[in-house]
Amino acid sequence: MVTTGFGYIAASDVYDFNFVLILFGVLLLACGSAALNHYQERFTDALMSRTKNRPLPSGKISPAKALEISILLILSGIVLLFVGGNLVSTLFGILNLIWYNGIYTPLKRKSSLAIIPGSLVGAIPPIIGWTAAGGDLLNAQILMIAFFFFIWQIPHFWLLLLVLDEDYKRAGMPTLTSIFSKDQLSRITFIWIASTAISSLFLPMVALVQTEIVKYLIVFSVILLTVNSLKLLKYSDEYSSVRFAFRNINFFVLFVVSIISIDKLIL
Structure with a gap:
């Protein structure tokens, strides 16, 4: 919705x-x-x-x-x-x-x-x-928006996988941990999170953002998400860093959507 x-x-x-x-x-x-x-x-x-x-x-x-x-x-x-x-x-x-x-x-x-x-x-x-x-449909704005949400879905799911891997295996589902170790998958997921963050920077480039303050807020949120996700580069079986990253990336997307919507409607 x-x-x-x-x-x-x-x-x-x-x-x-x-x-x-x-x-x-x-x-x-x-x-x-x-x-x-x-x-x-x-x-x-x-x-x-x-x-x-x-x-x-x-x-x-x-x-x-x-x-x-x-x-x-x-x-x-x-x-x-x-x-x-x-x-x-x-x-x-x-x-x-x-x-x-x-x-x-x-x-x-x-x-x-x-x-x-x-x-x-x-x-x-x-x-x-x-x-x-x-x-x-061919407008650059919607193509960039769709790309942003496409990229976000991948780390969103893989962060879940890092926690629920054994559950998926019990159900006979193939998982990436059969190809990569959890440590490797954690680092790969960090790259996807960084990619999601960077892709948001393209939204102002297609004229979706009207005001300078919103552009600065997006840049700030990109830096914050990336820095906070650095913990994934060292995987822990306690899952605290994974759960933290999962919350962060979802809040990040919600924040970007909210401030751009407010910018379009009010500012």
Whole structure:
């Protein structure tokens, strides 16, 4: 919802009733996609400590009912996207659903590198908002926004992997720790975090930022994120540095989105 709203504001400099419809459309579509994912992964979820108490593996709801709820949420989300936006934004919403549930979900059972194509799921929501507001798909601003969110998804997932690696292995999922040691993966993840930070510096270069203070705030946040993530260069089994980096990179993205949105709407 946040990244979709960011795309809408970036294209229009306003928020209106259609903005609300688009956000709720994406919310319902995302909930439907998540419910469908629970249905698809109900057997592997039962094997993982993190997911064994979800409604399906715990027996709180039947697979048929979960599928029914998923379809209802997906259809409701598609309708709201079409009413609040247009055909293009609706098609991108459907594409994200297909990419997550139809491509990424089965692919992650086969490849430890599935997150790389799977990161498109994070790049598409701002495009939904952008096109719903009438933005041009070939505009450099939306291409840069989508790239920024694409890059962020990779360290976001790999930081989770560093903590939940054994859980994924119990479920029979291929993980990068079969290729790299956790120490190596920690250092690789730091490089991706730094790449995410640096990619945010391109946002002002495509005229997304109007005021100098916001540009300085982005630069400051880039330095802060990078310095705070240096702890990843020395991996610790206590996971404190990993959890700290996970919170930091998510707060960083939220901060960048928030200050640019405020800049577009108010300043």
